[in-house]
Amino acid sequence: MTYVIGVDLGGTKTAAGVVAADGALVFTEQIPTLNRDGGEAILDATARLVQGLIQRAAGEGIDVGGVGIGSAGVIDAAEGTVVSATDAILGWSGTKLTAGLAQRLGFAGGDVRAVNDVHAHALGEAWLGAAAGSSSSLMVAFGTGVGGSFVxxxxxxxxxxxxxxxxxxxxxxxxxxxxxALPCVCGHAGHVEAIASGPAIYESFLRFGGSPDVPDTRAVFALAHDGDAAGADSAAAIRAIGVGAAxxxxxxxxxxxxxxxxTVVVSGGLADAGDLWWQPMERALREELLAPLADVPVLRATLGNTAAIVGAAKLVLK
Amino acid sequence: MTYVIGVDLGGTKTAAGVVAADGALVFTEQIPTLNRDGGEAILDATARLVQGLIQRAAGEGIDVGGVGIGSAGVIDAAEGTVVSATDAILGWSGTKLTAGLAQRLGFAGGDVRAVNDVHAHALGEAWLGAAAGSSSSLMVAFGTGVGGSFVxxxxxxxxxxxxxxxxxxxxxxxxxxxxxALPCVCGHAGHVEAIASGPAIYESFLRFGGSPDVPDTRAVFALAHDGDAAGADSAAAIRAIGVGAAxxxxxxxxxxxxxxxxTVVVSGGLADAGDLWWQPMERALREELLAPLADVPVLRATLGNTAAIVGAAKLVLK
Incomplete structure (x- = not known):
C-alpha cells in the first residue's frame, strides 16, 4: 500500500500526518508555525516535522512516497510557490514551498505538491468527510475568516x-x-466576511449595544446561550449571531x-457552534434556493482538524 | 474535415448552422420555435430544419457527423432530456430532446448532444469568441434575464x-x-436579476418616477442617451440604468x-447597449476585486447570435 504525508500549514501551527492510500490517518504530529521567522526557517522546521514522521513510519515498516501541503496564503499549485500571504506568516510570500521541501527531504519535485489550505480542507471533506462519494461539493468555512472551495x-x-x-x-x-457598507478585511466593504465571520459577529454585538466588557466572539455565543436571563447583552448577542448566520x-x-x-459542506468554528448559528444559517440558505435545488444536502463538516491533512495527502496519492 | 450542426433553440426562434471543425460557420437557417405546440411538434420542426441543412451541405459535398443543441430550459446533458422549462415553451419540459432528434434524423445517440442554451453560448465564446484561448472563462449575460456559465x-x-x-x-x-427586497422571477426576492435585468431596469425607471408612457427598457435607454435635455424622465432613466449596471x-x-x-465575458442586450451601461457596470465590478485579480480581462462578447450555435456544435466535435 502507498503512504504519503499530508501537511496543514497554518498561521499558528503546522500539523502533519502519515496517510494511507485508503485515507487512513496512521499518526499525526504538530509544531508551532515559526510565523515571525521567514520562509526558510518555516521550511526547515516543516522538513524536520516531516522527516520525523518518515522515520517513525519506517520504524513500523511504512514507506512514504510523497508529501502534500495545504498552506495558508495564495499558493501557485503549478509552481509550488507562495504567491502572497498575510502578515500572519511574515516572509511567507515568495517562498519556494514544494521545491524547498523536496530538496530538504530528498524527494523528486513531482512527489511534493501544495495548494492553499482551504482547498486542501475541502478536498479532504470531499474525499473522506461529509461529501465523500459526491461528484461535486461546495465547502464553505465560517470562522475567523470566510473561505471556501468548489471540488x-x-x-x-x-x-x-x-x-x-x-x-x-x-x-x-x-x-x-x-x-x-461595513469595512471588509480585504480593503473593500459590504462583503459577506464583513458581517458573517466570527470577528464580524463580535463587531455586530458591539454595534447592537452589547457591552465592550464582553471580550470576544466565544463570549458572545455564551451570552446568547444564556438567553433572556442575561438581559440586553444576551439580546444583542442573539441578534448579532442571527444576522451573521443569515x-x-x-x-x-x-x-x-x-x-x-x-453536496454542500459547512465548516469552521461557527458551524461547530451549535443550532444557535446553524438554524438561522440553514433557514436563510434554503430561502435562496431555486426550486430544482430545494433538496440539496447541506452537511456539517465531519473531519475537523484532520480535513486539510488528508486533503493535502490526496494531492500526491496516485 | 469534420462538420456538425449546432442548434440554438430559444423561446421564440430556433437557429441552426453547419459548423466546421475549426469553428467556421458555413451557413445558418432559422425558424420560429413552435412554442405553443408542445415538445413533439418542436422536435419535428427542428428535425426538418436540421435535415434541410444536411441536404444543403450535401449539395456542397459536406458530410454532417452530428448535432449539438443549446436549448432553453434545464437540460439533463447526460440523458439529453428537458428537465424543466418555463411557459415560454409550452410542453417542453419532459421532452426527450437528443433521442427524439437522433431518431428523426437517423443519427446514433452519441452523435446528438444537448446542453442549456446559456452554457452553449458561453462555450461558443470560450471556443471562438471573446475568451478564445483562455483555460477558464466566466460568461455572464444581462438581458431579459440574467444567466451565466463558468467554462x-x-x-x-x-x-x-x-x-x-x-x-x-x-x-x-x-x-x-x-x-x-424586490421580487424576483424565481419566486424569491432581493436577487441580482430583480434589479439588473432589462425588465428590472424598466421597473426601476417607473419606481424612480419615470413616466408610465415610456413603453419599455429600450425607450428608457433612449431617454438616458438624450441626457438632461429631456428632464425628469431622463434623470430617472439614467438612475435606473446606473443602479442596474452597478x-x-x-x-x-x-x-x-x-x-x-x-477571462470574463459580459454578454446580452445590456452589454450591447453602450457605455451608458458598461461604464458603471465595469466600475462596480472592479471595485469588488481582490488585489491579485485587479487585472482580470472583462470583455464584451463578440459572437452575437452565433455564439450558442457554435458552442452547441462544439459539444459533438471530436
Missing part, C-alpha cells in the same frame, strides 16, 4: 491565478449599517444556485 | 442537477426598495473573487 470530480477548482474560493468577498445585503446562509444559498454542487 | 478546460460547469449558471439568483444589496458589476466582481476565471 469538482475530485479536484478543487483553484482558479487561474490560484485565488479561487474567496467566497467571503462578495456583496451581502446584510453587510450594511445605517446605509453604510448572511452566511444567504451567501451559500446564492452560490448553490450558481454552482449546483451535489 | 473550465473547454467544458461548461453544468452542475450536478444541470442547474448551474443561475448567476441572477443570488442576493444583491441593490435589489431593495425602501428596505424591502448591481450587475458588483455581482460579477464577487463571482470573479470566487471563481478566478482567466
Amino acid at each position: 469538482l470530480d475530485g479536484a478543487p477548482v483553484l482558479g487561474h491565478r490560484f485565488v479561487g474560493g474567496h467566497v467571503g468577498h462578495f456583496a451581502s445585503p446584510y453587510a450594511y449599517h445605517e446605509g453604510t 448572511a452566511a446562509g444567504q451567501a451559500v444559498g446564492g452560490l448553490i444556485n450558481i454552482l449546483d454542487p451535489e | 473550465l478546460d473547454g467544458a461548461p460547469v453544468l452542475g450536478h442537477r444541470f442547474v448551474g449558471g443561475h448567476v441572477g439568483h443570488f442576493a444583491s444589496p441593490y435589489a431593495y426598495h425602501e428596505g424591502t 448591481a450587475a458589476g458588483q455581482a460579477v466582481g464577487g463571482l470573479i473573487n470566487i471563481l478566478d476565471p482567466e
Whole structure:
C-alpha cells in the first residue's frame, strides 16, 4: 500500500500526518508555525516535522512516497510557490514551498505538491468527510475568516491565478449599517466576511449595544446561550449571531444556485457552534434556493482538524 | 474535415448552422420555435430544419457527423432530456430532446448532444469568441434575464442537477426598495436579476418616477442617451440604468473573487447597449476585486447570435 504525508500549514501551527492510500490517518504530529521567522526557517522546521514522521513510519515498516501541503496564503499549485500571504506568516510570500521541501527531504519535485489550505480542507471533506462519494461539493468555512472551495470530480477548482474560493468577498445585503457598507478585511466593504465571520459577529454585538466588557466572539455565543436571563447583552448577542448566520446562509444559498454542487459542506468554528448559528444559517440558505435545488444536502463538516491533512495527502496519492 | 450542426433553440426562434471543425460557420437557417405546440411538434420542426441543412451541405459535398443543441430550459446533458422549462415553451419540459432528434434524423445517440442554451453560448465564446484561448472563462449575460456559465478546460460547469449558471439568483444589496427586497422571477426576492435585468431596469425607471408612457427598457435607454435635455424622465432613466449596471458589476466582481476565471465575458442586450451601461457596470465590478485579480480581462462578447450555435456544435466535435 502507498503512504504519503499530508501537511496543514497554518498561521499558528503546522500539523502533519502519515496517510494511507485508503485515507487512513496512521499518526499525526504538530509544531508551532515559526510565523515571525521567514520562509526558510518555516521550511526547515516543516522538513524536520516531516522527516520525523518518515522515520517513525519506517520504524513500523511504512514507506512514504510523497508529501502534500495545504498552506495558508495564495499558493501557485503549478509552481509550488507562495504567491502572497498575510502578515500572519511574515516572509511567507515568495517562498519556494514544494521545491524547498523536496530538496530538504530528498524527494523528486513531482512527489511534493501544495495548494492553499482551504482547498486542501475541502478536498479532504470531499474525499473522506461529509461529501465523500459526491461528484461535486461546495465547502464553505465560517470562522475567523470566510473561505471556501468548489471540488469538482475530485479536484478543487483553484482558479487561474490560484485565488479561487474567496467566497467571503462578495456583496451581502446584510453587510450594511445605517446605509453604510461595513469595512471588509480585504480593503473593500459590504462583503459577506464583513458581517458573517466570527470577528464580524463580535463587531455586530458591539454595534447592537452589547457591552465592550464582553471580550470576544466565544463570549458572545455564551451570552446568547444564556438567553433572556442575561438581559440586553444576551439580546444583542442573539441578534448579532442571527444576522451573521443569515448572511452566511444567504451567501451559500446564492452560490448553490450558481454552482449546483451535489453536496454542500459547512465548516469552521461557527458551524461547530451549535443550532444557535446553524438554524438561522440553514433557514436563510434554503430561502435562496431555486426550486430544482430545494433538496440539496447541506452537511456539517465531519473531519475537523484532520480535513486539510488528508486533503493535502490526496494531492500526491496516485 | 469534420462538420456538425449546432442548434440554438430559444423561446421564440430556433437557429441552426453547419459548423466546421475549426469553428467556421458555413451557413445558418432559422425558424420560429413552435412554442405553443408542445415538445413533439418542436422536435419535428427542428428535425426538418436540421435535415434541410444536411441536404444543403450535401449539395456542397459536406458530410454532417452530428448535432449539438443549446436549448432553453434545464437540460439533463447526460440523458439529453428537458428537465424543466418555463411557459415560454409550452410542453417542453419532459421532452426527450437528443433521442427524439437522433431518431428523426437517423443519427446514433452519441452523435446528438444537448446542453442549456446559456452554457452553449458561453462555450461558443470560450471556443471562438471573446475568451478564445483562455483555460477558464466566466460568461455572464444581462438581458431579459440574467444567466451565466463558468467554462473550465473547454467544458461548461453544468452542475450536478444541470442547474448551474443561475448567476441572477443570488442576493444583491441593490435589489431593495425602501428596505424591502424586490421580487424576483424565481419566486424569491432581493436577487441580482430583480434589479439588473432589462425588465428590472424598466421597473426601476417607473419606481424612480419615470413616466408610465415610456413603453419599455429600450425607450428608457433612449431617454438616458438624450441626457438632461429631456428632464425628469431622463434623470430617472439614467438612475435606473446606473443602479442596474452597478448591481450587475458588483455581482460579477464577487463571482470573479470566487471563481478566478482567466477571462470574463459580459454578454446580452445590456452589454450591447453602450457605455451608458458598461461604464458603471465595469466600475462596480472592479471595485469588488481582490488585489491579485485587479487585472482580470472583462470583455464584451463578440459572437452575437452565433455564439450558442457554435458552442452547441462544439459539444459533438471530436
